Amino acid sequence: MDCHLYLSLIPEALILSQLPPEKFGAYMATGSKRQIEGPAIFFEVDQSADLSGFRIDEARERCKAHSDGSPRRSTYIAVFNVLPRVPLDALRKAYLTTPSGLTLGLDPAVWAGDGHEKFFLYQELGPVYPRVASRLGPKAFCDLVTAPEKLVTLPRLAFIDLRLGSLASDTDIQLDGSLPYQNVEHLRECLRALRDHPERMTKIVYRGMRPDILFSMVRSGMFVGDTTGLRFFPMPSEETLESEHTLWWHSAQAVKGY
Secondary structure, eight states: OOOEEEEEETTEEEEEESSOHHHHHHHHHHOTTSOOOOOEEEEEEOTTSOOTTSOHHHHHHHOOOOTTSOOOOOEEEEOSSOGGGSOGGGEEEEEEEOTTSOEEEEOOBOOOOOOSOSOEEEEEEESOOOEEEESSOHHHHHHHHTOTTSSSOOSOEEEEEEOOGGGGTOTTOOOOSOOOOTTHHHHHHHHHHHHHOTTOOEEEEESSOOSSOOGGGEEEEEEEEETTEEEEEEOOOHHHHHHHSHHHHHHHHTSOOO
């Protein structure tokens, strides 16, 4: 039975597993006996890539089926500083698993541009987890956060961009209730701070990631990058999600805003 290699972001870890992505996502999100429940986000990693910084061969010796023939769910290889040590081009596919254990796969694509909105909202996914409002599009935001000359910098960042609706262009607009975030007025004030202080590029909305992630509010997709490049895993359109990934989409929409 072959082992898959996964880079998990919640928690950050490099893991060998005999489970295929859909079953691995369910295992990470709900546990083997559904005693836990929370989102899972992970990549499948190309095992032919240069992973010499990890004890892969030793882990493969341990990633064997159990005596009853059941698959080995997880053999952990590393749990610290994993994200920046896996080559960007080794990330074959991204997966988003809802708290109920349903998984959606995202294929990589070329990032075509940062868009024309005035403001953006990002949920960082590792190695730190704040939610951040910014006047920068995804590529420029990633470049800023990973710039080595900055006083506070990250070696690499994974994140998703979230929808702001009309707030992306007008911070004073009257909202119609379509944004499911619990504290929209706080978000509005963060965006106004960016509007009123053009020298500021970012403003933290929440300092730590909340228990659930609003996959239903992903604007364009998932990003991971550093000073060497940016990988992009686009989110399907709502029409595609509704018609081709119905169960996952309804599960994602069931998560309450925060």
